[in-house]
Amino acid sequence: MASEVMLRFGAAEDAFAWLSGAPLPRSLRLTLATLAVELNRLDVAMEALADQDGAMIESFRGFLLVAEGRYQKAIPHLRAALRDSPEDVAAAMNLSAALWAIGSRRKAVSAALRASRAAPGRKDASLHYLDLLLEVGDVRRLTEEISMLNARGIIPDAHFLVVQARAQIAKDEVVRALPLLDSAIAAAISEGNDPLRVEIQANLAVLKYRLGRWSYTRAIDALSALLRDYPENDAVVVSFARIADRTTEASALRAAIDNMNPRMDPARVAFVRHQLAWLEGDNKAAASAATEWFELDAKDPLAATSALISLGIGMERWQEAEKIAEYALEEFPNDSSVVNNASYILAMAGKPRRAIQALEPWAADDYVLEATLGLAHLANGDTDGGMRLYRQAAGEAERVSSERLSLMVAYQALVVRQLGIDKQEPPGKLAALALAFVPLPTDWERRPEFVRLRNLARKHGYEWPLAL
Structure with a gap:
């Protein structure tokens, strides 16, 4: 009783010291282990339970192993706990986390479902299940679960509102997500959950920019302000990296990387490093980071696309990139960007x-x-047919923007040289078939896609701007 009082009044260190020096019965071993977890002394917590058994002990031991990242070892303990105590929600949630960490996604979702059904009133269990359904992209079950929770009259907190917004995004109904995210911000403020409020604001800025509700300047200014105030917030750093597409944003992103949370997910770190290298026009660094990102998260089509562009177009390591291209076409056959770059x-x-x-x-x-x-078609030896397709595409590009057309002209000129067509065809014929030269945008040095091409031209000693 004394240790409980000390813990509740913020004297966990004193309670831990007192319990550590006392001969403890079984009932207090678990109390000591709980205090040790509070103080991040996982080794002491494990030692306190060393000679104990029972469903509760197995559950706690499994939790400790999950906390230490020893997921494979945690699984048998958590399963043993659930055999003896099927209603143990914590054991089911920890089992779900362990299974997810070792890549058993289907079993992890099943364990999360078990936790949510064992305690229908526990919002943390329901939200964990919803989060996993989002991750595996099971939109049908996700929608059904949200409808069921709403029918029960669950008071929507910020997290639940975010899940509902993400469900709308997963159904390609992005506009419907916006009011839900606005409500989630208000809920997070009411709950005093500042990290979640900041994360939602960062993601909302990206969404509004991509929907055309905000200009690039407004979105980047909003994210820059968040980045200054919350430099260690993963969501802010990632959101800034997602939409930054001017070389002038590189310095802010580099500063963010220097202040980045050391516990940030490695795939996210690789993504941010890739975006920085892309903004700085460093093709070699971009290829390295994109390859690492792809290796860490091969199920992300954006990671595959970035690896293809950086390793292939940026570094001209075509044979290495070819393996990724074949994989990407098989894995993401309906993604137009993947199809294009592969x-x-x-x-x-x-x-x-x-x-x-x-x-x-x-x-x-x-x-x-x-x-x-x-x-x-050019690569297949059909110069006339390839150039005709380029001209057809250029007509539409010109209607979109002169910048897009200028980029297409530069790429055509680069490809013709890389394939050696300029050495095979008469210069007069190429000049007649090629796209007419279009001046570079006045701010081309701020645009990473033009900087990449300029750096490739320099590498080969081609004139810049590229043209035929």
Whole structure:
């Protein structure tokens, strides 16, 4: 009783010291272990339970092993706890976390479902289950679960509102997510949950920018302010990195990396490092970071796309990038950006027919993919057909923006040189077939995609701006 009072009044260290020096019965071993966890003394907590047994002890031991990152060892203890005490919600949630960490996603979701059903009134168990459904992309079950919770009259806290917003985004109903996120910010303020409030604000800025509700300047200013005030907040750093696409943002992102949370997810760290290298025009660093990001999270199509662009286009390591391209086409067959960049790589790696096959179903609806189809035909030896496709794509690019057309002209000129077509075809013929020169944007040095091309031109000694 004394140790409980000391703990509740903030004297955990004193209670820990007192219990550590006393001969303890079984009932107080668990109290000592609990105090040790509070003070991050996991070794003492494990030692306190060394000669104990029973469902509660197995559950606690499993929790400790999960906290230490020893997931494989935790699983048998947590399963033993659940065999003797099927209603142990904490054991089911910890089992779910351990299974997820070792890659058993389906079993992890099942354990999370078990936890949510064992204690229907526990919001943490329900939210854990919803979070995992989001991660595995099971939108149908996610929607059903949210409807069931709403029908029960659960008071929506900030976390639950965020989950509902993410569910709308997963269903491609992004606009419907905005009011939910606004409500989540208000709820987080009411709950005093400042880290969650900041995370929601950062993600909302990205969404509003991508929906065209905010200009680039407004979004980057909002995220820059959050970055200054909360430099260790992972969500703020990642959100800033997501939309920063001017070289002038590189210094702020580099400063953020220097202050980054050391416990940040390694895949997120690799993503941020890639974005910084891209902003700085460092093709070698971008390829290194993108490859690491892809290796850590091969299920993310953006990681695959970034690896293809950085390793292939940026570094011209076509054969290495070809392996990623084949994997990406198999894994993400409905992602137009993946199809475009994987096909670019395959064409340059000596597989133009494979690239043509992948691109043809898409090219009529997207000028970028039509231009890449032109590249593939050039790589396949069809100069006339490839140049014709480029010209068709250029007409649509010009309607979008002069910057897009200028970029297409530069890429065409680069590809023709890389493939050696400028050495094979008469100069007059190339000049007649090629896209007409379009001046670079006045702010091209602030645009990383132009800087990448300029650096490639320098590497080969080509004139800049690139043109035929």
